[in-house]
Amino acid sequence: MSGNSFGTIFKITSFGESHGPALGVVIDGVPPLLEISASDIQFELNRRKPGQSKITTQRKEGDTVQILSGIFEGKTTGTPIGLLILNEGHRSADYEEIKNILRPGHADFVYLKKYGIRDHRGGGRASGRETVARVAAGAIAKKILNQHKINILAYTLAIGDIYAKKMDYATIENNPVRCPDPQAAKLMEEKIEEVKKNQDSIGGIIEAIVHGCPAGLGDPVFDKLDAKLAHALMSIGSTKGVEFGEGFKVSKLLGSQNNDKYYIDGDKVKTFSNHTGGIAGGISTGENIILRVAIKPTASISQPQQTITTDGKQTTAEIAGRHDPCICPRAVPVVEAMIAITLVDALLQQKTIQQ
Amino acid sequence: MSGNSFGTIFKITSFGESHGPALGVVIDGVPPLLEISASDIQFELNRRKPGQSKITTQRKEGDTVQILSGIFEGKTTGTPIGLLILNEGHRSADYEEIKNILRPGHADFVYLKKYGIRDHRGGGRASGRETVARVAAGAIAKKILNQHKINILAYTLAIGDIYAKKMDYATIENNPVRCPDPQAAKLMEEKIEEVKKNQDSIGGIIEAIVHGCPAGLGDPVFDKLDAKLAHALMSIGSTKGVEFGEGFKVSKLLGSQNNDKYYIDGDKVKTFSNHTGGIAGGISTGENIILRVAIKPTASISQPQQTITTDGKQTTAEIAGRHDPCICPRAVPVVEAMIAITLVDALLQQKTIQQ
Amino acid sequence: MSGNSFGTIFKITSFGESHGPALGVVIDGVPPLLEISASDIQFELNRRKPGQSKITTQRKEGDTVQILSGIFEGKTTGTPIGLLILNEGHRSADYEEIKNILRPGHADFVYLKKYGIRDHRGGGRASGRETVARVAAGAIAKKILNQHKINILAYTLAIGDIYAKKMDYATIENNPVRCPDPQAAKLMEEKIEEVKKNQDSIGGIIEAIVHGCPAGLGDPVFDKLDAKLAHALMSIGSTKGVEFGEGFKVSKLLGSQNNDKYYIDGDKVKTFSNHTGGIAGGISTGENIILRVAIKPTASISQPQQTITTDGKQTTAEIAGRHDPCICPRAVPVVEAMIAITLVDALLQQKTIQQ
Amino acid sequence: MSGNSFGTIFKITSFGESHGPALGVVIDGVPPLLEISASDIQFELNRRKPGQSKITTQRKEGDTVQILSGIFEGKTTGTPIGLLILNEGHRSADYEEIKNILRPGHADFVYLKKYGIRDHRGGGRASGRETVARVAAGAIAKKILNQHKINILAYTLAIGDIYAKKMDYATIENNPVRCPDPQAAKLMEEKIEEVKKNQDSIGGIIEAIVHGCPAGLGDPVFDKLDAKLAHALMSIGSTKGVEFGEGFKVSKLLGSQNNDKYYIDGDKVKTFSNHTGGIAGGISTGENIILRVAIKPTASISQPQQTITTDGKQTTAEIAGRHDPCICPRAVPVVEAMIAITLVDALLQQKTIQQ
Secondary structure (H helix, E strand, C coil): CCECEECCCCEEEEECCCCCCEEEEEEECCCCCCECCHHHHHHHHHHHCCCCCCCCCCCCCCCCEEECCCEECCEECCCCEEEEEECCCCCCHHHHCCCCECCCCCCHHHHHHHHCCCCCHHHHHHCHHHHHHHHHHHHHHHHHHHHCCCEEEEEEEEECCEECCCCCHHHHHHCCCCCCCHHHHHHHHHHHHHHHHCCCCECEEEEEEEECCCCCCCECECECHHHHHHHHHHCCCCEEEEEECCHHHHHHCEHHHHCCCEEEECCEEEECCCCCCCEECCEECCCCEEEEEEECCCCCCCCCEEEEECCCCEEEECCCCCCCCCCHHHHHHHHHHHHHHHHHHHHHHHHCCCC | CCECEECCCCEEEEECCCCCCEEEEEEECCCCCCECCHHHHHHHHHHHCCCCCCCCCCCCCCCCEEECCCEECCEECCCCEEEEEECCCCCCHHHHCCCCECCCCCCHHHHHHHHCCCCCHHHHHHCHHHHHHHHHHHHHHHHHHHHCCCEEEEEEEEECCEECCCCCHHHHHHCCCCCCCHHHHHHHHHHHHHHHHCCCCECEEEEEEEECCCCCCCECECECHHHHHHHHHHCCCCEEEEEECCHHHHHHCEHHHHCCCEEEECCEEEECCCCCCCEECCEECCCCEEEEEEECCCCCCCCCEEEEECCCCEEEECCCCCCCCCCHHHHHHHHHHHHHHHHHHHHHHHHCCCC | CCECEECCCCEEEEECCCCCCEEEEEEECCCCCCECCHHHHHHHHHHHCCCCCCCCCCCCCCCCEEECCCEECCEECCCCEEEEEECCCCCCHHHHCCCCECCCCCCHHHHHHHHCCCCCHHHHHHCHHHHHHHHHHHHHHHHHHHHCCCEEEEEEEEECCEECCCCCHHHHHHCCCCCCCHHHHHHHHHHHHHHHHCCCCECEEEEEEEECCCCCCCECECECHHHHHHHHHHCCCCEEEEEECCHHHHHHCEHHHHCCCEEEECCEEEECCCCCCCEECCEECCCCEEEEEEECCCCCCCCCEEEEECCCCEEEECCCCCCCCCCHHHHHHHHHHHHHHHHHHHHHHHHCCCC | CCECEECCCCEEEEECCCCCCEEEEEEECCCCCCECCHHHHHHHHHHHCCCCCCCCCCCCCCCCEEECCCEECCEECCCCEEEEEECCCCCCHHHHCCCCECCCCCCHHHHHHHHCCCCCHHHHHHCHHHHHHHHHHHHHHHHHHHHCCCEEEEEEEEECCEECCCCCHHHHHHCCCCCCCHHHHHHHHHHHHHHHHCCCCECEEEEEEEECCCCCCCECECECHHHHHHHHHHCCCCEEEEEECCHHHHHHCEHHHHCCCEEEECCEEEECCCCCCCEECCEECCCCEEEEEEECCCCCCCCCEEEEECCCCEEEECCCCCCCCCCHHHHHHHHHHHHHHHHHHHHHHHHCCCC
């Protein structure tokens, strides 16, 4: 393979299995003289951490980041930043009894087909735990974006049939679902608890808005900004779809409705609408970038499911362990991280063509 | 930039503007001893060509491919294949009068912001004409996939509110919309004609199915097969969303509904359902790959639209020229091409880890 | 394979065989608004062209460049530049009779082993003709370097035992050997003529000096500037060695001799010596970059050589055709081109870490 | 930057400073089901370790490798292998007093110019300690090569004027210089001790031979096997030149002398000579690969050297600490590692074009 690096200039390389000694990430191409502390990274890791509320997994993971390189006396030096998060509190024993079972909705079968071997402890590399590396790298990307006054905000837009209607962004972190509509958040929380009681899980939609992204980022024709973002976001394990601006609704729109018309506001070019979601022709327009990600229901559910063993016998899987009935709340910082990583790479690449 | 290459092993590099002398593509990494003729490539180019019916643009483009390298006595040699398609019959004059106008829905503004200069003739590099290079490269990718009995089928699933309901794949190429449901196709055709009469355009959804893809393709964690496909498909100019299997519907599903359960069929591992769309954990499962692409309404419409000039004056754009009222029919072979290119790259990469 | 691209930001992709329709190169990542004309490129191609003197091959090749994309109204647009050089005046018939012969010193055998097929006409992709694409791309790289007042000068340092002793750079283009020492040039010319008369060929050393390269280029630890230059230069078909500064002589030096000591000249940091050749720790020091390339004797010689046929029979190769008795004079612009391409890429990458 | 990854399929990413908490390397693209133990890696690390004899540095570094991922129950899983080597026994205090001094022959100045900041403790990222990551990754590459019966042997060919004349490869590891000629080894050892006594250092030449490399590896025209090897080897800090086969001697050879003539040995194609060093046209020929690397004298010497401070004042550097008077003995395993890494990548890439 060799699919564990992402980015061209700002390039991350991740490693580690859910039940091995550690997860880690190397971030190369970080400009020097950027102030970064372990707590900057820890802040984001804590947002992703299990056990934040009763609607997330009750696993205990310290998720404490260690900085191994690339930062000297509080500042980046331009050399690669190595970050390490030790695995703690994992219960490999939970997985011993299902080591020969192909869990429905999981990657057990395909890893076996692809590699002829798999680390069966908790999904190994295919575990959602892998995203801890993304969030750690994303924290550094966000520091760079902050310098440029670019701000990323992701949140739960929908869980099942419940959609956020009011967009009160200030309240996102005030509820365990990370939803900007406090009333919808309440309903979502109840829904997730109900699903959990039924030993089941549920999907949702995460929306993200990027404020302050300058016009000009993205590299047509193959590395368009939306193409790179789609790549980044689809690489998150639970994603089944990505859309920008009007997204799939464009199929029902006329050109006269969908085209964003220009006007002049002082000395700025603006558009009356933002149907395109802040990216046109694969390049950022300067308006807010708006995208949505479809998140599938967690594969791990404890109710019995019909399946087979690795040696082809019929069996029933009952997945013990402590799993998220809905991964959306914890996927929000992961979505933000992947957007941040992609934007920084585009931002740094754009410097190469500027006078 | 440098965003004009795609792929790691099977790597394509494209160049050319809509109104320059030619479009071209270099395909590197093609295995040797593959039989390829110009007519293999021409066949696919003709499917994309303008003027195929009254619901596509009436522009005349010969789109004749020239093979410049990499094929010797009818076979690939392992060296890079250079393909050239001369631009013919373009009317640059059509664009002279709008050279200073920022066309709504187009990339005029962002190219100017990004590069400080733009080729205003017909969109230049941002023109849909760029996709001719993708289709040419895709034709070669399809030849390789054919050897492995992998078959890609894309078609128009929806135009506006009209959805294909019957999936009679054999009829796809029998109607100008490339829809597998002849009745829906008729309605779609009428809808497009109506829209065209109103000097407007309309969007749609293209669906694609890959039959025969073996299990094991895709390189987690960042180069998952769905992530690479999303990258490839989002890089097509008119795409606003990509989804796999249940796609955005997963937001409403429970884990117990969405998980595909395994059973044994003879010596084969199968699943009762294919909600995941043939890719799990970023790796192909061996089931059909199913995906959908949201296609926006063509930006070029001839009805007057409010906009501004490059020097900031209010004006009205009336885009002359001959444009597609709906790009879906001609985008079908482009979607197939990008899928083919992505799959071949994954297929060749998979060889590197096999015993 | 897929080894026909070079560079990360300034990225070239080359294609074409010596006896196919054309050679070509796509140059991606060129900053916009750079003034480039066909004659800028033609100037460099003419320096590489056959038939410049009686000591080079007498083949006639027009080597006229066509610009296919990326340049609009005399300026680069930031989109990929496609360049095409049609093959003319090749005599494929010259090669018909040796199509089954493995020519000593050529790549015939290895191409057959690697690909299982080869284009036998004049070496196909392995022909020195491939370097025409490098020189064309290098011409564009040089334009960018000129803006930064970086200047590359390559020349023939040695042919056989004859070494340039006086370094009168102004005279380099005044003699057919491209040697900065007019007296040595005379002797070299006579040597080459003598070798040619004997149906033989001879090797040499090309030296290059880069003036004006700023300190700071190169990306440790793997993409050090000297590592990238070595990669670039060793990829030229006739190169057998590359060295920087004192080069292989360092094996005989003491640290106290080899270390360049610093002093202050006004507000500038300078070194008393430049043993390191302008690159330390893989990063340019700001002093002149100095390197040398070992060029092997042309493989094509017309005297009879013992060899075998592709079906394993003993035979004698007498290579007709018109070949260079010494490739150094024509390799000089190729060496310059590869240095230029490498430096521009490093220069543009360096922009990504600057404040 | 982002120059800390090397390879396309077998891709390594390294991080860490000499006086930070740890050095590390991520190895991606390793085929699954390969048996690897920590002791396989430790064996190679021990060959590179300081303090092996009185002619190497007397620093104490445990250099114990930890496997963090990618290996499960003794076998590779196809996921990235993370390796960590903690830094121990470093004396940062040694560097405190020279933190503002630009050490001649070191990268202090260029790091400061490039990044505007540097980790002054022992060279930071520019320290030779960085090669520990290369050797660890190389150990894994060697395991793969062993499966293919490819064997790499590097050794000290020359120190100063003393050259190995007898090639008794079995004795290489029997002397502290790693020289295949026991008599020359003795003289080399004495020379190094003399140099050390004079508070000086000395350079040398390392030669490497690869036995058993199959024909067909390498990807023209830019990723030729010799070009990639040159890149890999020049990226080692102390390298100032690389040559293949006859190397720089080709400048004095005639084509009739240098061309390797073919003959048939049973059903095998062989050459009477191997002037080309096992690589022709950038592709391995099946003969032994032979190359040489010029190693400069260690920059760190304890005799006083004239230099300046970072704020531009004249001073004298007396570099305390424990340094290698000649780095060749310890560079031998580093050279082997970089060759191994490059060959495995070429080997895996070659699989992609095979039927």
